[in-house]
Amino acid sequence: MFELGISTVGSVNVMTSDKGGLTNEQIADLAVDKIVSISNEAPAHIRQQANQFREHLKNVLYHYLLLAKKEERGTIIQVLESNGHKEMAEYIRRL
């Protein structure tokens, strides 16, 4: 006799933005959701610790996302300025 298995579809997470791309916080949330998943069936104290770790991880990712964007912007500004596009460089600096 064969035992029948189950086939299941997982739940996706949808993130949207208005008038521009996703914010740093939204991207940090996406990354954390991909790294950490906490079972509803885990004991309460484990879930609490996992949630604290999740928050810490999100803060670290958020910080480095900001840094990455700032550094990339700095590189773009430098390239624009060295090619004579000072006005455009200043515009990007103010973003």
Place this chain on the structure above:
Amino acid sequence: MAIAQAMCTTFKKELMEGVHNFKNSGGNDFKLALFAEGTGAKGSTTATLGAATTVLVTTGEVTTSGSYSTGGASLTRVDPSASGTTAITDFADLSFTTASITAMGALIYNSSASNKAVCVLDFTSNKTSTSGTFTIQFPTADASNAIIRIA
């Protein structure tokens, strides 16, 4: 509910017939199309999607906007694997940019196999981007969460 999350019944049958190939290298072209209920869809038509869906339908698909165009976009496949006794497969997250979209769900289908339906995703509420980014993040690829699991 007009959009109900489900693995399409015909897909289960077609798996046994060897219709679908999820391998990263040489696999089929799976696409994701977005659908709306009521406003947001083409001509305010409402999508009806669920286990009985057999192929890509156009009724209720969201209109072309930004980087989203009719029929949706191709998904990047991740090689199927086993997690314990569960077989799983995954896709890379998908984003549509500079798009004004309102969607209640999505259909994953196999464009290499006459647009045969794979599964229906229900977002449970309308998700809206306005001249912005619309990102679909797939769940962690494990036995409990992966987008497609066969146990």
